[in-house]
Amino acid sequence: MKHADNYIFDLSDNVTRTPVHYKNRFGIKIAADLYLPKSFDKSKKYPAIIVGAPYGGVKEQSPGLYANVLAQRDFAVLTFDPSYNGYSSGSPRHLSSPEIFVEDFSAAVDYLGTRDFVNRDQIGVIGICGSGGFALSAAQVDHRIKAVATVSMYDIARTQRYGLHDSMTKSQRDQYLDELGEQRYLEFLGNEPTMTPRGAAINFDENTDPISREFGEFYSTERGYHPNSISQFTMTSSMAFNNFSLLDHLEDISPRPILLVAGENAHSKYFSDDVYEKAKDPKELLIIPNAGHVDLYDKMDLIPFDKFEEFFKSIK
Numbered sequence: 420m421k422h423a424d425n426y427i428f429d430l431s432d433n434v435t436r437t438p439v440h441y442k443n444r445f446g447i448k449i450a451a452d453l454y455l456p457k458s459f460d461k462s463k464k465y466p467a468i469i470v471g472a473p474y475g476g477v478k479e480q481s482p483g484l485y486a487n488v489l490a491q492r493d494f495a496v497l498t499f500d501p502s503y504n505g506y507s508s509g510s511p512r513h514l515s516s517p518e519i520f521v522e523d524f525s526a527a528v529d530y531l532g533t534r535d536f537v538n539r540d541q542i543g544v545i546g547i548c549g550s551g552g553f554a555l556s557a558a559q560v561d562h563r564i565k566a567v568a569t570v571s572m573y574d575i576a577r578t579q580r581y582g583l584h585d586s587m588t589k590s591q592r593d594q595y596l597d598e599l600g601e602q603r604y605l606e607f608l609g610n611e612p613t614m615t616p617r618g619a620a621i622n623f624d625e626n627t628d629p630i631s632r633e634f635g636e637f638y639s640t641e642r643g644y645h646p647n648s649i650s651q652f653t654m655t656s657s658m659a660f661n662n663f664s665l666l667d668h669l670e671d672i673s674p675r676p677i678l679l680v681a682g683e684n685a686h687s688k689y690f691s692d693d694v695y696e697k698a699k700d701p702k703e704l705l706i707i708p709n710a711g712h713v714d715l716y717d718k719m720d721l722i723p724f725d726k727f728e729e730f731f732k733s734i735k
Contacts, residue, residue, distance in 0.1 A: 443526035450506035451499035454490035466541035474549025475650040477505040524557035556665040568678040579660035618650040673699035682710030
């Protein structure tokens with residue numbers, strides 16, 4: 420099924436969507452969408468939610484789908500393209516950065532918190548996949564974020580340094596960092612940035628690596644395809660993630676609440692498990708039965724929208 424303007428869903432008749440732009444602390448122009456209930460009353464103060472995209476995703480995919488539902492429940496919802504990606508500015512394209520991707524969440528708070536119709540004391544965040552780690556990291560230092568929910572959370576810094584399920588050895592990491600050093604020389608001398616391998620398989624079959632196939636079934640098919648979402652980043656982006664952790668100060672989020680949502684069968688579930696163990700109360704780990712990692716990107720019967728509404732409307 421085709422949708423307008425490359426969004427992977429149809430906008431509800433009960434919601435308005437407005438493109439907006441603002442700059443983050445680094446001067447990068449962020450392209451975002453503001454979702455409001457059709458019954459919007461400019462004299463009211465609305466609770467607000469920022470929804471961050473999966474690592475490699477853009478606002479027209481899962482973030483917009485989430486916003487489309489939550490705006491119908493009387494939230495003001497902002498989705499955005501990360502710096503250097505989608506329709507946001509920044510060069511080279513498809514760069515990623517632990518600091519800048521965390522900053523993008525605080526910049527979204529800057530924007531929402533300066534809208535007359537937003538209650539500054541009720542601004543929360545949903546981070547999907549890699550954005551879960553960035554959102555938690557932002558909340559560690561940005562007290563304006565009053566509640567954090569993650570969905571199929573990934574800690575990208577941990578994955579870059581230690582591999583999925585912490586499987587990378589030191590010798591493997593040293594070899595990779597040596598390769599990145601050589602790549603920096605090439606790019607300094609004028610070569611185009613080299614991209615990481617595509618994380619979402621294109622021509623997948625029953626013999627494809629299960630995780631690459633799972634991402635491919637979303638990003639590489641009509642289900643979730645968007646031309647701005649290539650599931651790749653510049654190769655040298657990995658150096659910063661190897662050096663800077665995201666989640667060293669989880670305890671600082673307390674007493675603001677954390678909700679971790681993960682699929683029972685998700686290959687990434689261990690990230691949510693570990694954050695739940697390390698974070699202080701109030702915290703909750705919600706496991707969705709019979710769900711994998713990508714299922715929670717777009718499968719409406721599995722995404723716990725009632726829980727999100729309850730969680731964010733309970734912000735005091």
